[in-house]
Amino acid sequence: MEHKKRTWLGRMRKVKGLSQDEVAKLVHIDRSYYSKIENGLRAPSEKLAEDLADLLGFHYSVFGMEKSPFFFALRHSKVVLAHFDLNLRYTWLFNPHADFDPVLAVGRTDVEMEKGSGSEELMQMKKEVISRRQTMSKKIVFTLSDGDAAYDVTCHPLFNARGVLIGGSTAAIRLQVCAFPKVHS
Known part of the structure; x- marks a missing residue:
């Protein structure tokens, strides 16, 4: 191993x-x-x-997660997984975009890592999930080094083993934008 x-x-x-x-x-x-x-x-x-x-x-x-077969299946996918605390600071980040180091992200918020409307929108979503204690999903566009990237983000409240709210978790998948040629009749 x-x-x-x-x-x-x-x-x-x-x-x-x-x-x-x-x-x-x-x-x-x-x-x-x-x-x-x-x-x-x-x-x-x-x-x-x-x-x-x-x-x-x-x-x-x-x-x-380290022992999960999903770890290996997701490692090179377009899926990003994360945990964050009640202050919206990352406590764990898996498989982020190349612009972000998952270790350096720990202890930081989205806007501390990347300023932009996508990061602000994601932080607002996290705040709502924590305050409502309900799962939310939405499409968020981020400006990254390789251009604008749309992600389908699902955010869920995260509870510890005793049932105490400790933050939230997110799962995001980078969406593929496909351009279809126009069909002329």
């Missing part, structure tokens, strides 16, 4: 201003064990994943 360093987990820890030692103490494990989790050498139990997620502010399901 390939071991992939969980750079997103280290970024979440740093965004919270915590050292590996502090995280380990707060979740009642040895620092070396936590280090192995962050370095992708060990997988946490479900309970430990929940404790780490609660402490660092993300949804524990991210650990399960």
Whole structure:
């Protein structure tokens, strides 16, 4: 099995201003064990994943995604998946457009990464999903380095294992615009 360093987990820890030692103490494990989790050498139990997620502010399901066959199927698709917290800051970003680094996105909002009407519209959608606690879907156009790109975005409220609202999740698919030749009669 390939071991992939969980750079997103280290970024979440740093965004919270915590050292590996502090995280380990707060979740009642040895620092070396936590280090192995962050370095992708060990997988946490479900309970430990929940404790780490609660402490660092993300949804524990991210650990399960690493083992999912969908991870490999989606990795090079036009689908972008993400989690965000109640402040609309990314806690996890999977398969983004090449303009965005998924690790550097952690702890940042859409408008901090890209200023434009698409980012503002996405943030507004996220706010509504959190306040209404209901799923929403809409088409949003973003201006990217390779031109304008339309995405079909679905946003859903995200609850932790105890049922507490912690933010939301998004699934977006880049739409293919097809130009059909005019048929002359």
